[in-house]
Every structure is written in C-alpha cells, then in structure tokens.
Amino acid sequence: MQKNIFFIVPLIIVLYSCAGALISRDARIEFEQGLALFDQGRYEEAVPRFQKASVLGPRYTEAYVYLGRSYLNLGKWAEAIAPLRTAYRLAPEETRKEAVNFLLDALIGGALSEFKKENYTSSTSYLKEALGVDPLSDTARNELVKSLIALGGKLVSEGRSSEAVTAFSEAVEIAPKNLDAYLGLARAFLKTGDYASAMHIVNDAVKKIATSDVERAAFWDLVREN
Template identity: 35%
Template sequence: MGLQTGRLKIQKLLFLTVAIFFIFSCAGLSTQSDTAVPFEQGLALFKQGKYEKALPFFERSVESRTDFAKGYLYLGRSFLNLSKWHKAIPPIRTAISLSTGKMKQEAANVLLDALMGAALLEFEKGDLDSAAGHLKEILDIKPEFIKARDELVKTLFAFADKLMSEGLIDEAILRYKEILALAPALLRAQEDLIRALSEFAERLLQEGRFEDAIEPYSELIELAPEEPGAYIGLAKALLKNGDIVKALQTIKNALQKDPASSEALSLFREILMQ
C-alpha cells in the first residue's frame, strides 16, 4: 500500500514537471513567434520599398523582445528611408548597443546617415546648435568623414555669425575657435576670430572689466603679433588693473610695431607719469 502511494506521488511529480516544461516551452515558442513573424512580414515589405507599411511590424517585433537588435536596426532603417531622421536615431542607437561584429558596424554606418540627415535638416530650419551637435557626433564616430567636417565648419560659421549679430561675442569666439581646431589654415576663421576678440576686449575695457580684458587682448597678440592696436589695448587694461611694469613693457612693444602711433605715445607718457 505504501509502495503504491509512493509510486503515485512520483507519477504526479513527473506529470507536473513535464507540464511545467511544456508550458515554458510554449511560452518561449510564443515569444519567438511574436518576434519572428512580424519581423519577417516587415522585412518583406521593407525589401519592396514599402517602408511606411513595414514600420508597425518592426515595432511589434521589438515590443515582444526588447533585446532584438535586428528589429531595432530595421526599424531605424525604415525611418531613415522615409527621411524621418530624428525618429531613426533612437532605434539605431539601441541596435548598436545590443549588437556586435558586422551588425554593430552596419548599425553605426546607418547612424551616420541619420545624424547627417538630421543635421542638414536642422541647419535649414536655423537650429544651428543642434545641427553642430549631430555633426560633432558623426566626427566622434568617424573622424575622417570629410563631408561631416565641411558641414560642421559651415554650420559653426553660421552659428558664430548669428551670435555676433546678437551681441553674444564671447560665445561666438568659442565657435570660431572650434572652426580653427577643425581647419587651422582657414584664413576666414582666423580673421573672424581676431575681429571677435578685438570687439570683446574693447567692450570689457569700456565696461571697466580691466582684468577680464587682459586675456582676449593677450590672445589677440598671439594671433596678430604685428598689430599694434592689440598691444595698446593690453597696455590700457594692465595699467587700469594696476600692473604698471607690464603695462610699460607692453606699450614699448606697441611703439616698436608703430613708432609714429600718437595713441601709443600718449599712453606711454601716461604710464611714465604713474
């Protein structure tokens, strides 16, 4: 009797184990089916160029399995082919984070296209800061991407000019410096930076911010060492800031550049009287 009861318990235990295994197997198959079927349907539409119709199928495939890298990649590619650049970027980023090897590289290349498209669109809309941000990200991923560098230079010029027109000269200076970091030999960037630094330093001097004016004048001298005006401005800032010795040496440098400068001679006499 006891032996028969024990056998019944073992049979029940085996039955429960098989039932549980079957349930979980079916659940796994269901999840795979929920992912694979819509993905394949979306892929068929994608290959026919029906990107808009493919979108809900790719969305369904990643909803049922959030680690499905290929689903995110094709979701992003569908948005990309519809020129919906900003919508393409998040799923492509997810695909990159989930994938390895060739698929990761493929996703990275698709991301470059999406970022470029978004940057060009934002440039047209006048959102220059966002455009520059996307282009910088492209160069972080692929530094040798010449088109991205050229577009970034163009965007930064437009951004800096806009900031100058708004009176935000210190911000414009940062943009001109970024341009020179990308293209050190670009003459226009050098000239624009000199102009911006000169205006900024002069403004600080007029506002009585003598110590703050020293740095932009010093940068001006580094960029244009033959320009006496930068030395005169620096000498004024140093004198007003109480550094008579450096002010005297600086105005002497100005007179070496232009001995006939009446402004430099006048300031030289003023310093000597201190």
C-alpha cells in the same frame, strides 16, 4: 569529471550558436512582416511592424536597424537616429559596421536638415556625435566646421560674442587652415574687446594661412573696421 567537461563544452557552443533563438517568435513574426513591406518600398507601413518587433525583442538588433532604415527612406532623419543608436549599441563589434553606416547617414542627414532651418546648435550636436561614431568621416568633419562657423556668426549677431569665441575656436581646432574660421574668431575677439587676442589671430592667419593679397586684406580690413 572528464565526462562532465566533454558535456559542458558542446553545450556552451550550442547556447552561443542559438543566441538568436532568444528573440521571441512574436517578435520575429512582426519583423518578417515589416521586412516584407520594406522590400516593397512600403516604409510607412513597415515602421509599426519594426517598432512592435523591437518592443517584443528589446535586444533584436535587426529590428532597430530596419526601423531606422525605414525612417531614413522616408527622409525622417530625427526619427531614425534613436533606433539606429540602439542598433549601434547592441551590435557586436564584428558586425557593427552596418549600424555605423546607417547611424552616420541619420546623424548627418539630421544635421543638414537642422542647418537649413538655421538651428546651428542642433546641427553641431548631431555632427559631433557623428564624428564620435566615425572619427575618420570627412563629411562629418567638414560639415561640423561649416556648422560651427555658422553658429559663431549667429552668436555674434545676437551679441553673444564670448560664446562665439568658443564656436570659432572649435572650428579652428578642427580645420586649422580654414580662413572663415579664423576671420570669425578674430571678429568675435574684437567684439568682446579682446584686441590682443584678435591681433594674435590676425597675425597668425596672415603669416600661415592667407595665400593671396585678397585674403590678407580681408584680415586687415576687419581690424580697421573695428
């Protein structure tokens, strides 16, 4: 029995150390060819190599990482997100940081691209995912607040004020000292006819957030206009 134990333990060690060998030879060949193109800055040509490597090796984390990185270098944010999501999911905890960084780049880049097109719902969705990946990302948080405020403003202009209340409320929750978020929330409540909630927001903002007469006047002007 003791001899069997001495045999099994080193066998387990060998199996773990050779886990990389589970990637097929064909997948490795495709990856190496893609990597050579990537290192030369030929990202467009590298993409199909990394794609094929990921098909041949569905758990080939590096293939997904470099496929995503190729798309990032081409400025194709949306295309980069899917493979980098997979890389993030496959990567072991101790080496996940690399995948996290690239996935954040893709999600924030995708969000900014959507924001420029005034696709605020998509932008907000990407940024929420980015915060889920890295809750400490100040960039993701700041951009999410900006996107939620823009989304709320668009919803108000479309007569969807109740939905706008939700967007502005989220912005206030994330950034409790953001004046634009409070102004937007107060305006949205006024548009729904909920004057009590609007006045609560205005009074709260005037007392706790507005630091100048100009800022305080902005809230009272909003009330007078509505």
